[in-house]
Amino acid sequence: MKAFTQHKGIAAPMDRANVDTDLIIPKQFLKSIKRSGFGPNLFDELRYLDEGQPGQDHSKRPVNPDFPLNHPRYQGASVLLARKNFGCGSSREHAPWALDDHGFRAIIAPSFADIFFNNCFKNGLLPIVLEEEIVEQLFQEMYAEEGYELTVDLEAQVVIKPSGETHAFEVDTFRKHCLLHGLDDIGLTLEDADDIRAYEAKRREQAPWLFDAVK
Amino acid sequence: MGQQEHNKQTLYDKLWEDHLVKSREDGTALIYIDRHLIHEVTSPQAFEGLRLAGRKPWRTDSVVATPDHNVPSDAAERAGGIAGIQDEVSRIQVQTLDENCKDFGIVEFGINDPGQGIVHVIGPETGATLPGMTVVCGDSHTSTHGALGALAHGIGTSEVEHVMATQCLIQKKMKNMLVRVDGELGPGVTAKDVVLAIIGKIGTAGGTGYAIEFGGEVIRNLSMEGRMTVCNMAIEAGARAGMVAVDQITLDYVKGKPYAPKGEMWDKAVENWSRLHSDDGAQFDEVVELRGEEIEPQVSWGTSPEMVVPVSALVPSPADEGDATKKAGIERALEYMGLNAGQKITDINLDRVFIGSCTNSRIEDLRAAAAVAKGHKKADSVKQVLVVPGSQSVKAQAEKEGLDKVFIEAGFEWREPSCSMCLAMNADKLGAGEHCASTSNRNFEGRQGYGGRTHLVSPSMAAAAAIAGHFVDVRDFQKEAS
Ligand code: SF4
Numbered sequence: 001m002k003a004f005t006q007h008k009g010i011a012a013p014m015d016r017a018n019v020d021t022d023l024i025i026p027k028q029f030l031k032s033i034k035r036s037g038f039g040p041n042l043f044d045e046l047r048y049l050d051e052g053q054p055g056q057d058h059s060k061r062p063v064n065p066d067f068p069l070n071h072p073r074y075q076g077a078s079v080l081l082a083r084k085n086f087g088c089g090s091s092r093e094h095a096p097w098a099l100d101d102h103g104f105r106a107i108i109a110p111s112f113a114d115i116f117f118n119n120c121f122k123n124g125l126l127p128i129v130l131e132e133e134i135v136e137q138l139f140q141e142m143y144a145e146e147g148y149e150l151t152v153d154l155e156a157q158v159v160i161k162p163s164g165e166t167h168a169f170e171v172d173t174f175r176k177h178c179l180l181h182g183l184d185d186i187g188l189t190l191e192d193a194d195d196i197r198a199y200e201a202k203r204r205e206q207a208p209w210l211f212d213a214v215k
Numbered sequence: 216m217g218q219q220e221h222n223k224q225t226l227y228d229k230l231w232e233d234h235l236v237k238s239r240e241d242g243t244a245l246i247y248i249d250r251h252l253i254h255e256v257t258s259p260q261a262f263e264g265l266r267l268a269g270r271k272p273w274r275t276d277s278v279v280a281t282p283d284h285n286v287p288s289d290a291a292e293r294a295g296g297i298a299g300i301q302d303e304v305s306r307i308q309v310q311t312l313d314e315n316c317k318d319f320g321i322v323e324f325g326i327n328d329p330g331q332g333i334v335h336v337i338g339p340e341t342g343a344t345l346p347g348m349t350v351v352c353g354d355s356h357t358s359t360h361g362a363l364g365a366l367a368h369g370i371g372t373s374e375v376e377h378v379m380a381t382q383c384l385i386q387k388k389m390k391n392m393l394v395r396v397d398g399e400l401g402p403g404v405t406a407k408d409v410v411l412a413i414i415g416k417i418g419t420a421g422g423t424g425y426a427i428e429f430g431g432e433v434i435r436n437l438s439m440e441g442r443m444t445v446c447n448m449a450i451e452a453g454a455r456a457g458m459v460a461v462d463q464i465t466l467d468y469v470k471g472k473p474y475a476p477k478g479e480m481w482d483k484a485v486e487n488w489s490r491l492h493s494d495d496g497a498q499f500d501e502v503v504e505l506r507g508e509e510i511e512p513q514v515s516w517g518t519s520p521e522m523v524v525p526v527s528a529l530v531p532s533p534a535d536e537g538d539a540t541k542k543a544g545i546e547r548a549l550e551y552m553g554l555n556a557g558q559k560i561t562d563i564n565l566d567r568v569f570i571g572s573c574t575n576s577r578i579e580d581l582r583a584a585a586a587v588a589k590g591h592k593k594a595d596s597v598k599q600v601l602v603v604p605g606s607q608s609v610k611a612q613a614e615k616e617g618l619d620k621v622f623i624e625a626g627f628e629w630r631e632p633s634c635s636m637c638l639a640m641n642a643d644k645l646g647a648g649e650h651c652a653s654t655s656n657r658n659f660e661g662r663q664g665y666g667g668r669t670h671l672v673s674p675s676m677a678a679a680a681a682i683a684g685h686f687v688d689v690r691d692f693q694k695e696a697s
Contacts, residue, residue: 016547017540018419018519022659027640031285031304033259033311035372051665054304083540085420088453089659091355091369092257114423114455115355115369122373172387173241186268189381192237192245196273196383199236199247207347209476209484210249212276214322214343 002124003182007105008151009078011142013068014043019082020089021116025098029054038094039101043069073146081139082109084132087116096123106152108159110135121175124182126154128169154180223494225391226460227426230366230491234349236383245383249348250360252334253280253321253375255312256640257353261376262315272319273382279343280316280323282309283333284640288603288630292642297326305641332606332632335359335573339443340608342472346461346488351378356573356656358449361458362442364465364491366426368455390424390500392454393493395431398507403690405583406441407575407654407673409433409505410448411513415523417503422454425501428493429459433507439468440577447574448656451520460492512689514560515658515671517548522658523671524560526688532556551660552668553648561686563670566649568593568600568681569663570627570674572637575654576605578612580674584654585618587678587689593626594684600627601643603635627681639664652680 029041031054040058045051047070049062063070069077080099086109087095096119099107105125110132112120120127130138141161142148151160154176158166178185189196204211224232236245258280265271272278285305287293292301297313300306309326316323324330330337335356338344346364350357355369370384378384394413414421427449434442442459449457459465466485469475476484511525522545524531533545533556549556554563570576570584581604593600602622604610610632613619619629636643637655645651645667654677658669672680679692 017544020519020657020659022638022657022662026661026665027638030256031302031308031640033263033308035260035263045661045665085423085453088419089355089657091353091371093260093353093371093373096371111420111423113420113453115371115450119371119373122371172243174239174243174385177241184268185385186270186377186380189245189377189383189385193381195237196245196247196381200274200382203247207484207487209345209480210348213474213476214276214279 001122001182001184004105004124004126004154004179006151006153006155007078008149009105010074010076011079011081011138011148011150012074012077013139013142014080014082015068015139017083018085018088021087021092021095022089024087024095025092026052028052030092030094035097036101038098039103042098042102043067076103078103078105079150079152080104080107081135081142082107083135084110086112088113091115091119093119093123096120096125100125108135108138121179124179126152126179128152128159130159130167130169134167223497225493225497225499226364226428226458226491227366227389227391227456228497230347230349231388233347234366243385243387246349246386247383248351248378249277250344250350251278251378252338252343252350252352252357253278254284254334254352254354255282255308256284257372258315258375259308259311260372261353261379262319264376265379270380272321272379275320277382278321278379280312280321281331281334281337282312282326284634284638285309286326286633287641288601288633288635288643290631293327293631302642329607332608333573333576333634335447336576336605336609339363339439340472340606342469342475345469345475346465346491351384355450356447358455358457359443359447359573361446361449361456362439363469364458364461364488366456366458369450389426389456391498392422392425392427392501392503393499394427394429394503394505396429396433396505396507397431398433400433400507400510403675403693404510404512405673405675406437406444408510408513410445411515411520411523411671412505412510413503414448414452414520415513416505417452419451419519419521420453422449422452425454426456426458427452427454429457434459435462438579439464440579443577444574448520451656461488512673512676514676514686516552516554516560517545518551518658518660519548520656520658520671522548526560526676526686528560530554530556530558530560561688563650564596564685565652565680566598567645567651568597568677569636569651569653569655570677571601571603571605571635572655573605574656575674576603576609578609580654581609581613581618584674584678585621587675587692588625588627588682589621591625591682593681596684597681600681601630601636602627603630604632606632625682636663638662652677652686
């Protein structure tokens, strides 16, 4: 996994509540057996005026001129500003894969859905929860100023505005550690293999029906 | 925590404690996973990850796989097996699951195997998921299996790989929520209406960060299949896990299932499972209460499962909403759905009807739909009514009972087990602008097809709507028809 330490980038809006994972990446693109290449289909139904299909040349499709991410001012954006309950719905990791592939490194919202939130950390994408009023303020400032950039400092756990003003955010220790160092958490868990085996042996004794039933 | 408090545990506390391998200093915990279900959409990248790292699955006997999302529901296309799948990308994905299961020695119910079905239907029906287990799957509706008194939740693909490699998940304990539904349900009101009413009350993010236990008289009186319907949609209220305490109904259901323990082992298991309920006086962080009598058949009108009202109600008006974000949400939903504020729900005309999905494709669901459809014909204005059983075994049982004939005589189509129009990854889709009465769980924009408009309802409400051509209160429908 790629590490995340500090990042500065243009902010772009996804200005609606309850953005679900079907909206982030529609199901026809989940048929891929790869982890990459979902970027052109991020928010597909909002970005384009036609129905997208896997394997298509997306540069030839009619784009929706009303969708902010299509506006020149947000090109190259890497910090997504969003509203409440972002990422609700399915567990598809294709959602963070698509955001990442499109170039986003951080998402700032008042709240996230649990599974999506968790999936982001596994992919070097940082979801940041800030209070609703602060997020609203960031939206207003972003709309008012073309090229509005935010800096995210994971080590210090702050979002820094162009004015220099900072907003602190919470992140749990384990996730922060993995993200800062780009660690593979499978490797970390396997360091506890002896504990897992010990638990397993005990469990096998207490609940033997849970083992070897399916073969 | 005091000793006394510790003695009084919720069901979730018990399941958590039973599976705790290790609490780590950073506040996370390693939780042991008993059952890992796999389907074709969220597993290929996990297998690829294992290969790249040179890792093997920790315990193959904990894994059960089946293809469900991409497999065709059309009998002719289905008859050709994997090679017969016309959509090339879908075919590759189903093929990949097959190959991965062979390579890694994992039991798979293949595309036309008698054990195949929607992963959340076959888990309980085979006994692959049991009370007291931790169950995961790369699919958010894994909460379904909590109906058995299990800790079950959806995970992402990285976690699928993690569980395969380590048999564990890294977790933080969730908070406890109790949703109590007391009293009694009126006639024509089903488990689906109960869970839609719950989501309408607490909202799609109401359960975020919680494990929800569903309790109260109404839940206790539901069949296992009804409880699965309720737990299935816990995620639609934001909760990764939903669960119901083990009781006699649970035990009667599990007994005799192919993978369930037998003989002496069964007795031992039952003894172990008898403690799988919240202790009297256990503390919940949040309690939500509903009365069964007050729940009417529900119909969703918008693009989020919380946008739901009783069938007797009107489509809400943004003018009545004070909160600006919510107001904008209602306006956008009305526009997408092509509805007017204040319109009667019963005036919504349907283009297609879908009876199926891991929420409502079990035998009782099909019986309920058939009971309404029997002796009627679908309205001419309705282009298509799909009935898609949740598994091969449900299909066989329904055919044994002659339900397939009832549906076919009513002009409905009887299909092969798959997710089908629940998410429209196979050929079953809504056209742009089409309204669908659907027994599935998500009414998100585009979920059932590009531009499609989904209304979530119970199987009997869906069947009644198919016949009337618009929504009707199934209670009046049954009265008129009898
Ligand atoms: S039926 Fe629908 S919700 Fe259930 S697993 Fe399939 S796609 Fe997901």
